[in-house]
Amino acid sequence: MRSNARRNRERILEVALEALAADAGASINSIAKEAGVGIATLYRHFPTREALVLEVYRLDVRQVADAAERLLAEKPPLEAFEAWALRLSKYAMTKHGLGDALSEAARGHAAKMDDHEAYVPVIGALGLLLRACEDAGVVRPGIDPDDVLLAMTGLFRMNPRSRWQPQAKRLIDLLVRGLVPPATA
Amino acid sequence: MRSNARRNRERILEVALEALAADAGASINSIAKEAGVGIATLYRHFPTREALVLEVYRLDVRQVADAAERLLAEKPPLEAFEAWALRLSKYAMTKHGLGDALSEAARGHAAKMDDHEAYVPVIGALGLLLRACEDAGVVRPGIDPDDVLLAMTGLFRMNPRSRWQPQAKRLIDLLVRGLVPPATA
């Protein structure tokens, strides 16, 4: 019986991933129906729409957060920051709904506890990158990761159907110029 | 008869302004009901929800756009830009729904023509401010107003129930530092 429940849960996540990729506004009901489970079964596993979306993208968020460490090992810290920011916006453009979740998380984690699942790893990675840049003297000291995440909001809310990459790069460049110490620029 | 239609239109806008201030997600149906008109009457005047919201805030958007010119007459251009940005975020925090409209407009005006009503005056004011800063040599030449608007997205999506002013000021400071030419900083 319990294995049945677990299979349902996994089936829901599977369908949700595909459905959200196809349509950012895919409904809970339609996901349940396509997964072949009752609506209430979905609710048993995921009490709110946001919980489902966050769980669907949990692995992706973890991956991108973990990428920060790897990028720092490969490149100078400022380049690592730029590469990471571009990577994060890439995820937000591809995986529908993730952009909104990140944007919501950037709104200030005081807003809702639900955000924490997306917020914690992302702000952690961002803190890591900023700390490394600060230690290398390429970013002004005392920058709040929350402020930087808020400044990145635009990266999560671009039009996925446009050619967003050039604009993302320009926004990241603008951001980096703001972070760099006046003297070193 | 036609005067009756005009009165209905004004009554709808009146009620909508109040309803949106009280609840950002106030429904079209509830606004029509409270205005004492049929649902289809509201649709006759405003074909989509966005059209109604934009029309409600049209005056506000005009006002804030016009403020750019006045601020430029009063202050040095860079200070005028800062003051204007803060003023715009103040509007976005107060008038519910305006923040989303501005955020949508910043998404790139290619997305929807509907945005134009909010987009045109705002990007015009922003262009004016940037041009003045550029002429004074306090902002790098060739900055695209669209890029700056996108970088400002975070200002429109803060939590209105939090103490957002300090964070807005820090974001604006970060943005300005990115706009300033390296040598002058």
Add this chain to the structure above:
DNA sequence: ACCTGAACACCGTTCAAGT
């Protein structure tokens, strides 16, 4: 324990019917 789907209270939008 876990699942089901009808049912509830909404939403935006349309349309036949009124004056």
Add this chain to the structure above:
DNA sequence: ACCTGAACACCGTTCAAGT
């Protein structure tokens, strides 16, 4: 010309009933 409100196809969520 302009207005009306029932009706449609949805939405998220709940809950009594099943196994």
